[in-house]
Amino acid sequence: MSDELTPERHFAEDAGVVLSGMGMPPAFGKLLGWLLICDPPHQTSTELAHALGLSKGSVSAGMRMLENGKLVRRVPTPGRRGTAYEMTPEAFLRAVESDQYRVFRELMERGLELLGGEDAPGADRLAYSRDFYAFIERELPQLVARFKREHDTNKEARSDG
Amino acid sequence: MSDELTPERHFAEDAGVVLSGMGMPPAFGKLLGWLLICDPPHQTSTELAHALGLSKGSVSAGMRMLENGKLVRRVPTPGRRGTAYEMTPEAFLRAVESDQYRVFRELMERGLELLGGEDAPGADRLAYSRDFYAFIERELPQLVARFKREHDTNKEARSDG
DNA sequence: ACGTGAGTTCAGAAGGTACTGAACATTGCG
DNA sequence: CGCAATGTTCAGTACCTTCTGAACTCACGT
Numbered sequence: 001m002s003d004e005l006t007p008e009r010h011f012a013e014d015a016g017v018v019l020s021g022m023g024m025p026p027a028f029g030k031l032l033g034w035l036l037i038c039d040p041p042h043q044t045s046t047e048l049a050h051a052l053g054l055s056k057g058s059v060s061a062g063m064r065m066l067e068n069g070k071l072v073r074r075v076p077t078p079g080r081r082g083t084a085y086e087m088t089p090e091a092f093l094r095a096v097e098s099d100q101y102r103v104f105r106e107l108m109e110r111g112l113e114l115l116g117g118e119d120a121p122g123a124d125r126l127a128y129s130r131d132f133y134a135f136i137e138r139e140l141p142q143l144v145a146r147f148k149r150e151h152d153t154n155k156e157a158r159s160d161g
Numbered sequence: 162m163s164d165e166l167t168p169e170r171h172f173a174e175d176a177g178v179v180l181s182g183m184g185m186p187p188a189f190g191k192l193l194g195w196l197l198i199c200d201p202p203h204q205t206s207t208e209l210a211h212a213l214g215l216s217k218g219s220v221s222a223g224m225r226m227l228e229n230g231k232l233v234r235r236v237p238t239p240g241r242r243g244t245a246y247e248m249t250p251e252a253f254l255r256a257v258e259s260d261q262y263r264v265f266r267e268l269m270e271r272g273l274e275l276l277g278g279e280d281a282p283g284a285d286r287l288a289y290s291r292d293f294y295a296f297i298e299r300e301l302p303q304l305v306a307r308f309k310r311e312h313d314t315n316k317e318a319r320s321d322g
Numbered sequence: 323a324c325g326t327g328a329g330t331t332c333a334g335a336a337g338g339t340a341c342t343g344a345a346c347a348t349t350g351c352g
Numbered sequence: 353c354g355c356a357a358t359g360t361t362c363a364g365t366a367c368c369t370t371c372t373g374a375a376c377t378c379a380c381g382t
Binding site for chain 4: 044045046056057059060061064081082083
């Protein structure tokens with residue numbers, strides 16, 4: 001590992017701090033941050049470990065998490081040794097669409113069952129919150145789709161101009 | 162603390178598990194879950210501690226966090242001793258609108274600066290992600306507003322019918 | 323003004339989690 | 353087939369966070 005702090009490395013460390021503040025392991029955030037800006041975009045585990053000063057074990061665990069979340073994918077490395085990864089182009093879109101809202105909605109569904117249904121005394125706030133998360137869960141994918149559409153449109157406009 | 166597991170208590174414990182899985186202290190989730198369904202809706206610290214089997218210290222810390230996040234507010238308790246809290250009616254709406262997306266966007270702005278601007282080599286993915294979070298940050302409040310509108314409309318329709 | 327109950331703060335303990343490093347497995351190349 | 357390098361697993365460690373319990377402060381009511 002190099003001890004000098006390149007801008008890339010600096011950003012990866014920042015990402016580690018932010019993500020760990022959200023309950024993820026720091027190494028997870030560092031890997032994600034690095035993969036967001038590294039050149040070339042695909043990196044092997046060894047390269048990642050070296051670039052970020054992490055042990056092979058940490059990289060292995062972190063990459064497994066990233067793969068599970070579909071934030072990263074393996075890329076074939078013909079000729080070269082080892083497995084390389086790169087960030088999914090729409091990693092962050094997926095992260096936002098992800099099931100964090102579903103988890104909340106399900107929690108509240110369970111709560112409504114425990115209380116004895118929507119009309120049970122004291123269930124009004126719970127039902128309202130459940131409705132809200134169901135709404136978000138339903139609408140967010142559409143919002144993301146709209147971003148993609150609008151962004152592509154802008155890109156075309158720029159290259160036309 | 163009572164050791165029996167009422168439905169309300171059970172739900173609060175569930176909420177503690179879910180929230181702690183998201184990087185929040187378990188006590189924070191328990192308090193939030195309890196306040197979402199308790200009857201009456203306003204509860205003093207002592208009542209909360211008793212209901213959830215938490216120490217006064219934990220309740221104090223947890224309620225401070227909830228207050229900071231504007232998820233809970235103090236309610237005046239004329240006559241009675243102590244401070245009572247109740248959940249903000251739109252607590253979860255606020256939680257979704259909250260600044261988690263801003264944090265990401267700012268992280269990526271910082272990254273772009275470190276790399277030397279939007280056109281720096283390797284900055285394309287970062288710029289795209291930044292655009293995305295900026296978009297979400299902009300649109301989510303509108304989505305939440307739409308939920309409120311539609312929900313109110315539905316309520317009127319129900320009470321009219 | 324005093325006493326009582328409520329809330330905050332803080333030090334210490336307990337528990338949990340992430341990281342490391344070494345042993346093991348696996349894959350590609352000579 | 354063996355060598356070398358890569359990736360995985362796992363036990364141990366170090367760290368960090370949360371919770372408790374006690375001491376303290378504060379405010380109300382009598």
